[in-house]
Each structure stands twice: as structure tokens, then as C-alpha cells.
Amino acid sequence: MNLSHFADAVRLLAVWDRELVAITANSLHFAVASTIIAAILGIPLGVLLAFREFPGKRAIVSAAHTLMGLPTVVAGLLVFSFLSRSGPLGGIGLMFTPAAVIIGQAVLALPILVSLVYSGLARLDPELAETLHTLGASRLQRTVKIVREGRIAVASAILTAFGRVVGEVGTAMMLGGNIRWYTRTITTAIALETQKGAFALSIALGVVLMLVAFGVNFGLNYLIRFRPGSRAI
Numbered sequence: 001m002n003l004s005h006f007a008d009a010v011r012l013l014a015v016w017d018r019e020l021v022a023i024t025a026n027s028l029h030f031a032v033a034s035t036i037i038a039a040i041l042g043i044p045l046g047v048l049l050a051f052r053e054f055p056g057k058r059a060i061v062s063a064a065h066t067l068m069g070l071p072t073v074v075a076g077l078l079v080f081s082f083l084s085r086s087g088p089l090g091g092i093g094l095m096f097t098p099a100a101v102i103i104g105q106a107v108l109a110l111p112i113l114v115s116l117v118y119s120g121l122a123r124l125d126p127e128l129a130e131t132l133h134t135l136g137a138s139r140l141q142r143t144v145k146i147v148r149e150g151r152i153a154v155a156s157a158i159l160t161a162f163g164r165v166v167g168e169v170g171t172a173m174m175l176g177g178n179i180r181w182y183t184r185t186i187t188t189a190i191a192l193e194t195q196k197g198a199f200a201l202s203i204a205l206g207v208v209l210m211l212v213a214f215g216v217n218f219g220l221n222y223l224i225r226f227r228p229g230s231r232a233i
Helices: 005-014 018-051 055-066 072-083 099-121 127-134 140-149 150-164 169-176 187-195 200-225
Strands: none
Touching: 005 018, 005 099, 005 200, 018 055, 018 140, 018 150, 018 200, 055 099, 072 099, 072 169, 099 150, 099 169, 127 140, 140 150, 150 200, 169 187, 187 200
């Protein structure tokens, strides 16, 4: 790697190279879709864990906390075992498609959302859910109100989950196959282009990924430091 590679990378960024755009779009599409799916499942479960007592609750909470650090290749292997031709869902034909990558990344994001939403909402007044129930609010209305009260914690959980999946490589590689113009993501492209010695595109994609990571961290810091009623330091 030499200075010419960095110069070429700058050129790719300046002209917004077509392949660079396609790879970035794939990564953002997969990450956003998987985070939305995980949020639809994880936020209600986090609310339930925070405000309801039931048998097995502690086991679920412990599992969610533990799975926050689930290795991406393990998540990919789990989904692969279901979607491969020999798996129970092999007949659907989802392997090496965007849908497979999104499912795998949703598996990674789900325990993060459940754990962080639970931890954040558990700090709210425990009588909030009971008060809403007494006032005649439906289950959906209670969930919406609780999420609104803990919106900072929920938003932080969503951003954290998005940051986790947008930068992962194992699941995208195993389930997407790193197919050009179809399932190739920023991280899988960086791995491939570096192995090929095409450092210019790798550097350009690395810059894009760093900008995305910076955006996520900025959003998290903004939510933490500038929440309503707080003063910026």
C-alpha cells in the first residue's frame, strides 16, 4: 500500500464511484431493514420484561445480556443451518440473497435491542404500567406510552443495534455470499478487495464505514448529553 492508493481512494470518493455507491447502499439497506425487524420484535419484549413478572423472566434477561456479544459467524451459522438446502427452510431459496443477510443481521440485533430496552425502561417508575392499566389504556396504548416515556433509552438501543450490524462481516459473508451488485456490503468488500490487493476501493469503503460509525456515535452521545432537562457539558 502506498500514497497512490490513498489518492485513488480520494478520487473514488470525490466522483462517488458507482460500485462504491452500490456497496454502501447495500450495507445501509441491510442494516436498516434488519434493525427495523429486530426493533419490531425486541422493543415490545423489552417493555414486557421491564414491567411484567412471569416465570422464566430472569433466564430471558440473562440470555439477552449474554447474546449481546454473539459472534457474527455463530449467528450466520445458525441462520445458515435453517436456510441451506439441507435445512428446514431450504426450499424457500433464500440463501445468498439480501433477505438472508437481513435475517442474519436481525438475529444479531435482536438481543441488543431487548437487553438495552429492558435496562433503560426498568429505570422508569414501576407504577407507570399499573397506572395506565387502571386508567383503561389498552395493551397497545400502554406499550406506546411507556416507549414514549423511555424514548431516549429506546432510541439509544436502536442506534446501538444499527451500529453493530452495519459493521459486521461474518453474517453478511456466510449468508450473502459477497455477490457483486447484489449482496456485497462494505465489510465484505473491504475483506475481498484487500485480499486482491485493490487497496483504493478498500480505503474508500473504510472511510465510508468510519463516517457511518461516527454518525452513530454522535447520535448516541447527543441522546445521552442533550436529553430533555439536561445541560450540555
